[in-house]
Amino acid sequence: QVQLVESGGGLVQTGGSLRLSCAASGRIFRSYVMGWFRQAPGKEREFVAGITWTGGYANYADSVKGRFTISRDNAKTTVSLQMNSLKPEDTAVYYCAAHSRPYGSGWDEADFGSWGQGTQVTVSS
Numbered sequence: 001q002v003q004l005v006e007s008g009g010g011l012v013q014t015g016g017s018l019r020l021s022c023a024a025s026g027r028i029f030r031s032y033v034m035g036w037f038r039q040a041p042g043k044e045r046e047f048v049a050g051i052t053w054t055g056g057y058a059n060y061a062d063s064v065k066g067r068f069t070i071s072r073d074n075a076k077t078t079v080s081l082q083m084n085s086l087k088p089e090d091t092a093v094y095y096c097a098a099h100s101r102p103y104g105s106g107w108d109e110a111d112f113g114s115w116g117q118g119t120q121v122t123v124s125s
Contacts, residue, residue, distance in 0.1 A: 002026040002098040002114045009094060009119030012086055016123070020081040022096030022116060030074040031102035035112055036081045038092035038121075045095070049081060050107050059107055063089075086123045093118040 008020040020036070035050035049070040051058045058070050067086075072079040079096060099106075100113030 002029060002032060004096045004098060004114055004116035006094065006096045006116040006119040009121045011122045011124065013124050014087060016086050017082070017084045018086065018121060020083065020094055020096075020119060020121070022079045022081075024077045024079065024096075024098065026077070028102060029077040029098075033099035033104055033111075034070075034072055034079040035097045035099075035107065036070060036079075037095045037097055037109060037112075038090075039095070039118075040089075040092040043092075045109060047107050047109065048094070051079065053103060083121070086121075088123045088125045090121060091123050092121060094121050 003025040005023045012018050031053055033052055036048040037045050038048050039045040047061055049060045049068055051070045051072050055072045067084050069082040095118045096116040097112035098114040
């Protein structure tokens with residue numbers, strides 16, 4: 001299992017930027033697909049972005065395409081989410097997640113087995 005700790009959330013105005021980081025422990029981090037999910041008040045948790053174990057492919061929710069960028073550094077065992085052109089509807093708790101098994105596939109919440117504690121992102125209008 002991979003242990004995950006997020007950081008970088010906060011309050012930002014519409015159009016601003018934030019960078020979320022996720023520090024992972026576990027010597028086989030580089031074997032796991034990583035993802036970011038978010039949960040807004042009163043809504044279900046949803047997929048935001050994911051990246052394969054090599055970092056060679058990234059997948060994004062339609063709502064964030066062109067604005068968010070996911071990246072990973074396997075040497076530092078970190079995964080990041082750069083969020084630009086933020087909108088009030090991006091307000092949510094953001095969670096870092098690791099796939100449930102090494103070299104797995106799929107972007108559904110059920111495919112991810114390790115989760116961070118979450119970090120709040122608030123975008124004011």
